[in-house]
Amino acid sequence: MNKNIFRGDLVRFTAEDPEVMGKTFSKWDRDSGFKRLLDDAPPMMWSSEKSKEWFEKDLEKEQNHSFFFMVRELEEDKLIGFVDLWVSWSQGDAWVGIGLGERDYWGNGYGTDAMRLMLRYAFTELNLHRVTLGVFEYNTRAQQSYKKAGFTLEGRLRSELLRQGKRWDILIMGILREEWLETNRQLLEN
């Protein structure tokens, strides 16, 4: 029970002040490639002040359904991304979203490590029954990462996206509590 559940092998979860998050997200907004992996809405760019306002509003609300963490890599303690989990308490299900705004950290296991931390949090702290995510067909890097973290493909929303003049599916992936336990029991026993 003394293990720090907010610390993985490569990254840790933090809570940051609105000022810091505002600046960070405003910077990441300028990377359209990043935004097109993250969201299906046409990318918008916001000032750091506007982003900061949203995070300030979050301070006023009780965050009962949303669990939002910033992600710092451990070596230099640099802010590289975020993870967000939206929970349906009555059903024990949650949707997870993850983004690494710093491209230098793509493809090196940082995202997978952050996702593993979030799953551990979802299953051992929130005691959920399952976690769901959606990933775009063209985002194969993320698909591999999610598979490594333990997710199973549950189907495809065919032809949901229109980008670069082409139609793409959204893949829906899920992981059940017992599936997670099968491979992560040692985390609980230590």
Place this chain on the structure above:
Amino acid sequence: MDESMKVNIQDFERPLFVGKLICLAPIDREKDAEIESKWTHDASYQRMLDTEPARPLSPAQVKKKYAAIEKEMEEEKNRYYFTIRTLEEDRLVGFTRIAWISWSHGYGAIQIGVGDPNDRRKGYGQEALKLLLRFAFQEVNLHRINAQVPEYNRAAMNMFKKAGFVEDVRRREALNREGKRWDMIHLGLLRDEWESNLIP
């Protein structure tokens, strides 16, 4: 001029909102709230529709919900909400909506509810779905329609499949109702699939 380019004005006169048994109509905030409040006192109605815990709503709460729906329609411009009424008596039997519309990708999510158990299995929902699909594909010009149905809602599954919907995703054990785990099924219908099923 190419024959196929000729505009037939009668195509535009064909009513979008009127079927044989029912029609789609706006909300009547005062009268509908009384009726919908009654529906919510039978939990089965809400449990067939979504994953939120069912709770009875007073007419005042329903009225507030209607105001919020119309405010969202006005401000977000990404949803269409209709009541379903019988043609004979103009009596409220349910609602239907397209929400979460993405204009850039051309998708939206539909939902249909028939409130009173005595009004179910009469073809009202099926006809409302038919009207709504025509509205979605020929008026809103969407490319894809989504619908989420809990595994235990057999009637809805049959209705959507009959209309040509395909089971795209099965989110395993995503629901917990009556002490049991159930799948959430994501259905989809593409424009060309709908067009190929269309009886002129």
